[in-house]
Amino acid sequence: MGIDRRSFIKIAGLSAIFGLGGKAAFELLAPGDVDASLKDIPLTQANTWGMVVDTNKMTDEIMVACKSACHKEHNVPEWGDSRLEVKWIWTDTYEHTFPNQGHNYLDEQFAEKHFLVLCNHCDFPPCCRVCPTKATWKREDGIVMMDQHRCIGCRFCMAACPFGARSFNWGDPQKAPIELNPQFPTNPDYPTRTKGVVEKCNFCAERIARGLIPACVEAANAVEEDSLVFGDLDDHGSKVRGLLRSNYAIRRKAELGTGPNIYYIV
Amino acid sequence: MYDGGKIITGLIIFFMLLLFPIWYQLGKATGVPDPQLTQKAKEAERCVETKSYMKTQHMKMLDQWRSEVVRNAERYYVSGEGKTYYKSLQVTCMECHSNKTKFCDQCHDYIGITPFCWDCHIEPEENT
Numbered sequence: 001m002g003i004d005r006r007s008f009i010k011i012a013g014l015s016a017i018f019g020l021g022g023k024a025a026f027e028l029l030a031p032g033d034v035d036a037s038l039k040d041i042p043l044t045q046a047n048t049w050g051m052v053v054d055t056n057k058m059t060d061e062i063m064v065a066c067k068s069a070c071h072k073e074h075n076v077p078e079w080g081d082s083r084l085e086v087k088w089i090w091t092d093t094y095e096h097t098f099p100n101q102g103h104n105y106l107d108e109q110f111a112e113k114h115f116l117v118l119c120n121h122c123d124f125p126p127c128c129r130v131c132p133t134k135a136t137w138k139r140e141d142g143i144v145m146m147d148q149h150r151c152i153g154c155r156f157c158m159a160a161c162p163f164g165a166r167s168f169n170w171g172d173p174q175k176a177p178i179e180l181n182p183q184f185p186t187n188p189d190y191p192t193r194t195k196g197v198v199e200k201c202n203f204c205a206e207r208i209a210r211g212l213i214p215a216c217v218e219a220a221n222a223v224e225e226d227s228l229v230f231g232d233l234d235d236h237g238s239k240v241r242g243l244l245r246s247n248y249a250i251r252r253k254a255e256l257g258t259g260p261n262i263y264y265i266v
Numbered sequence: 267m268y269d270g271g272k273i274i275t276g277l278i279i280f281f282m283l284l285l286f287p288i289w290y291q292l293g294k295a296t297g298v299p300d301p302q303l304t305q306k307a308k309e310a311e312r313c314v315e316t317k318s319y320m321k322t323q324h325m326k327m328l329d330q331w332r333s334e335v336v337r338n339a340e341r342y343y344v345s346g347e348g349k350t351y352y353k354s355l356q357v358t359c360m361e362c363h364s365n366k367t368k369f370c371d372q373c374h375d376y377i378g379i380t381p382f383c384w385d386c387h388i389e390p391e392e393n394t
Binding site: 075137141147149172188192209 | 387
C-alpha cells in the first residue's frame with residue numbers, strides 16, 4: 001500500500017521546513033566561526049576606499065617621496081626610457097591633470113604646478129568593462145584590482161583608461177637595467193610582474209589587508225601631515241569625508257562619468 | 267640495391283641523430299631527488315598541513331591560495347590544526363623553505379617541470 005496524497009504533502013512540507021531551517025542555521029553559524037578565528041588579525045575594511053590630495057600642502061618633494069615609496073614597495077623598475085616606463089603613481093602638469101579646467105587667465109602658480117596622479121579606482125571603471133579575461137575587476141571595497149596571473153597583455157584596459165593609469169611591461173622587470181635599479185627587487189615580500197602583462201596602482205591592497213595605510217600616504221604624511229589622506233568615502237566620520245566637507249575638491253575628468261575616487265583639494 | 271652505400275650511410279646518420287639523446291645521457295642518470303629542510307623548517311616540525319598532504323597537494327594549495335588572495339582578498343589560511351597562516355608563497359612558504367635550490371628545485375628538476383611562479387615571485391637569497 002502506498003501513502004495517500006494528504007500524508008505525502010504533510011511529509012514533504014515538514015521535510016522542507018526542516019531542510020530550510022537546517023540550512024539557515026548552518027549559514028548563520030559558519031561565518032561566525034570564521035570571523036571569530038580571524039578576530040586577532042588586523043583587517044581593515046571599507047565600502048569605498050578613496051583618497052584626498054591636498055594640493056595646497058603637496059610639494060614636489062612630497063610627490064617624489066610618494067612615488068619612490070610606492071615604486072619601492074611594489075618593485076616597479078626604472079627603465080630609463082619613457083616608452084618602456086612603468087608607473088603606479090606619478091606627477092603631471094595642470095593641463096594634463098585637469099584638461100577641462102584651464103582658461104586663458106589661469107595664474108602661473110596653477111598652470112605650472114605639478115599634481116600627484118594615480119589610478120582613480122573609479123566607481124564605473126572602463127578598464128574592467130573591456131577586460132576579456134576578467135583580469136581586472138572592481139572589488140567590493142572599491143579597489144580596482146588586477147590579477148596578474150590572468151592578464152593576457154591585450155592592453156584593452158590601457159586604451160580604455162582615460163587617466164593613463166596603466167602601464168605595460170614591455171620587458172621582464174627582473175631584467176631592467178641594473179645601473180638604474182641597483183637594489184632591484186626592492187621589496188622581497190612583494191612579487192614583480194612578468195613581461196607582457198599590464199600593471200597599475202592597487203591602492204596597496206596587500207598593505208590594507210595587514211592593517212597598514214598605502215605606502216604613498218605613509219610617505220606623504222611623514223613629510224607633511226594630511227597632504228595625502230586615505231580612507232572610506234562611505235563612512236561619514238572618516239577623515240577623507242571630513243576634508244571633503246570642509247574643503248572644495250575636484251576630481252579628474254569627472255565629466256566622463258567614470259566616477260573617480262581621488263579628490264583634489266584646490 | 268641501388269645507391270646502397272648512400273642509403274646505409276643515411277640510415278646510420280639518421281639513427282645516430284635519433285638515438286643521440288639517449289647516447290648523450292648514458293650513464294649520467296641523475297640521482298633521486300633529495301629535498302633538504304632548513305634548520306627552521308626542521309624545528310617547525312609541521313608545515314602548514316601534514317607532510318604527506320603537502321607532498322601531493324602543495325601545488326593545488328598554492329593555486330587555491332593565489333585565487334583566494336588575489337580575487338577574494340582572503341589572505342589568511344586556517345590549517346587543519348587550527349593555526350592561522352598568511353597565504354603567501356614568497357612570505358610564508360619561503361620563510362622556512364629558504365633553500366629553493368635544495369628544496370623546491372630538487373623534485374621540480376627531476377620531473378622536468380618549471381613552475382612559472384618564479385617568473386614574478388622573487389626567489390629567496392640563498393647563503394650557499
